[in-house]
Amino acid sequence: MMKTPSICSLLFAFLVIFLCSSAVSSDGHDDFLQCMSLQSNNHTSISNIVYTPNNTSYSSILNFSIQNLRFTSETTPKPLVIVTPVHESQIQPVIYCAKENGMQIRVRSGGHDYEGLSYASEVPFVILDLFNLREISVDAENKTAWVQAGSTIGELYYRIAEKSQTLGFPAGVCPTVGTGGHFSGGGYGALLRKYGLAADNIIDARIVDVNGRILDRISMGEDLFWAIRGGGGASFGVILAWKIQLVDVPEKVTVFTIDKTLDQNATNIVHRWQYIAHKFDEDLFIRILIRRVNSSEDSKRTIQATFQSQFLGGVNRLLPLMQRSFPELGLQREDCTEMSWIESILYFAGFPIESRDVLLNRTQPNVRYFKAKSDYVQKPISKNGLEGIWKLFFEEEAEEAEMILSPYGGRMDEISESAIPFPHRAGNLYKIQHLVYWEEEEVEATQNYINWIRKLYSYMALYVSRFPRAAYINYRDLDIGVNNNGNTSYAQASIWGIKYFKNNFNRLVQVKTKVDPANFFRNEQSIPPLNSW
Numbered sequence: 407m408m409k410t411p412s413i414c415s416l417l418f419a420f421l422v423i424f425l426c427s428s429a430v431s432s433d434g435h436d437d438f439l440q441c442m443s444l445q446s447n448n449h450t451s452i453s454n455i456v457y458t459p460n461n462t463s464y465s466s467i468l469n470f471s472i473q474n475l476r477f478t479s480e481t482t483p484k485p486l487v488i489v490t491p492v493h494e495s496q497i498q499p500v501i502y503c504a505k506e507n508g509m510q511i512r513v514r515s516g517g518h519d520y521e522g523l524s525y526a527s528e529v530p531f532v533i534l535d536l537f538n539l540r541e542i543s544v545d546a547e548n549k550t551a552w553v554q555a556g557s558t559i560g561e562l563y564y565r566i567a568e569k570s571q572t573l574g575f576p577a578g579v580c581p582t583v584g585t586g587g588h589f590s591g592g593g594y595g596a597l598l599r600k601y602g603l604a605a606d607n608i609i610d611a612r613i614v615d616v617n618g619r620i621l622d623r624i625s626m627g628e629d630l631f632w633a634i635r636g637g638g639g640a641s642f643g644v645i646l647a648w649k650i651q652l653v654d655v656p657e658k659v660t661v662f663t664i665d666k667t668l669d670q671n672a673t674n675i676v677h678r679w680q681y682i683a684h685k686f687d688e689d690l691f692i693r694i695l696i697r698r699v700n701s702s703e704d705s706k707r708t709i710q711a712t713f714q715s716q717f718l719g720g721v722n723r724l725l726p727l728m729q730r731s732f733p734e735l736g737l738q739r740e741d742c743t744e745m746s747w748i749e750s751i752l753y754f755a756g757f758p759i760e761s762r763d764v765l766l767n768r769t770q771p772n773v774r775y776f777k778a779k780s781d782y783v784q785k786p787i788s789k790n791g792l793e794g795i796w797k798l799f800f801e802e803e804a805e806e807a808e809m810i811l812s813p814y815g816g817r818m819d820e821i822s823e824s825a826i827p828f829p830h831r832a833g834n835l836y837k838i839q840h841l842v843y844w845e846e847e848e849v850e851a852t853q854n855y856i857n858w859i860r861k862l863y864s865y866m867a868l869y870v871s872r873f874p875r876a877a878y879i880n881y882r883d884l885d886i887g888v889n890n891n892g893n894t895s896y897a898q899a900s901i902w903g904i905k906y907f908k909n910n911f912n913r914l915v916q917v918k919t920k921v922d923p924a925n926f927f928r929n930e931q932s933i934p935p936l937n938s939w
């Protein structure tokens with residue numbers, strides 16, 4: 407419910423307009439600012455959380471959580487306003503005023519969207535950046551936590567470890583990823599085979615809907631609660647917080663990283679891994695990173711497969727298990743290190759395991775230009791097929807390219823395809839993330855790298871899932887289809903929607919129709935309501 411403005415608020419409105427937009431008369435944001443001040447409870451705080459291009463902090467606030475340099479250029483469309491609420495009550499006026507003024511809202515938590523959808527749009531828009539809403543309260547006794555959506559998974563892991571050495575959470579590898587986007591799209595990491603996705607372990611949530619109401623699981627109902635656990639949050643409202651089920655981890659886990667180049671039998675070992683990695687004991691997660699490197703022996707280019715593992719147990723249990731199930735890798739005791747689960751988070755993220763405080767950093771040390779795509783593999787790729795991939799990795803544009811193969815099986819096979827909107831369960835051996843990075847900012851160079859990854863993607867078509875060629879929404883890829891700007895048809899949205907969600911797309915459309923029939927919360931890949939068929 408929106409409030410009737412008082413004299414005080416009217417006076418404040420003039421003050422805010424004067425302060426924030428003195429140099430602007432028709433940029434489109436002054437009406438929004440006026441509305442904000444009229445609708446807000448605590449007026450003094452509003453001026454501290456609203457940034458327009460006239461504000462000296464505007465660019466730094468806009469850029470600080472952008473994770474892909476592709477969307478930092480001058481030609482990337484910029485928001486008219488950025489709002490950084492410090493209290494949940496400051497979100498309702500943003501929704502109301504954006505609606506009133508024909509502006510779109512882009513909600514940003516960690517800013518990792520691969521296509522920049524949380525901070526760039528071709529239509530007039532406001533960024534609602536939640537980075538100030540990052541309170542985390544861990545209840546170790548009941549093994550639960552409430553996590554505000556603006557917090558990162560690094561902050562979450564840190565706060566869990568403060569309370570307990572034997573509790574963890576099955577979310578992603580990169581600590582700067584935001585819980586708002588990550589959990590609402592699925593979210594996985596090294597605990598995937600034992601405990602499934604982050605979204606599988608959400609037990610309650612709080613959301614602001616299109617009418618500005620704050621709802622929890624009971625008041626939003628099971629349909630909407632289902633939709634935001636894997637269907638992408640941006641279509642349904644502004645997620646404020648998640649209640650999550652923490653999971654048990656042993657006091658000591660074991661990690662290892664083993665590199666194999668082509669001379670060291672990489673092709674055969676990768677080939678073999680495809681047959682067994684999804685069947686390993688569910689305490690064992692071994693992923694593969696494929697890159698081109700210069701061989702240490704003769705400096706010649708070769709392909710390197712890096713086998714990186716987390717095992718939920720000690721080395722004495724791991725070694726016989728590896729000997730039995732994957733002797734081809736030749737794992738030795740000296741390759742293994744035992745450590746706590748929180749140390750393994752740092753290890754996987756590439757940090758020294760002593761540097762726990764880096765988990766609290768919200769900015770990545772190494773932000774680059776990149777484009778990514780995803781695939782699901784349901785039948786092992788032949789050795790010939792793998793060799794064709796290697797050939798593409800020897801091309802010029804692939805100097806900084808990477809493929810990450812993450813094994814499924816275990817808990818992922820036990821959860822039904824429709825339990826949450828994320829549908830990629832039994833039947834998938836592993837997921838591939840295709841990535842290409844580059845340094846040059848020129849448009850032509852960018853196009854060359856993007857062409858290269860598109861070529862790789864078309865080569866892969868023979869070897870991966872079909873009908874649909876499935877994709878992971880958290881590895882957002884606008885190449886697989888986009889909505890019209892404005893109204894989109896169900897048919898058009900289903901081109902990309904079925905790839906991300908399979909049959910769950912239809913239920914997502916039904917939920918959207920119920921909770922946001924006018925399609926206020928929309929973007930290039932948001933779920934359309936039925937009336938836009």
Ligand code: FDA
Nearest residue numbers: 515516517518519524578579580584586587588594639645
């Ligand atoms: P961002 O803020 O950009 O949001 C992403 C989308 O969610 C946008 O559409 C946004 O509007 C919406 N959204 C965000 N917060 C919302 C909220 N509170 N309410 C409603 N909608 C909201 N994935 C994975 O599963 N495992 C991994 O290990 C990794 N690792 C990884 C590393 C790096 C470096 C990057 C760049 C990305 C990953 N990812 C990943 C992918 C990641 O899960 C994905 O990009 C998430 O959507 C990121 O969530 P953020 O909140 O950071 O992004």
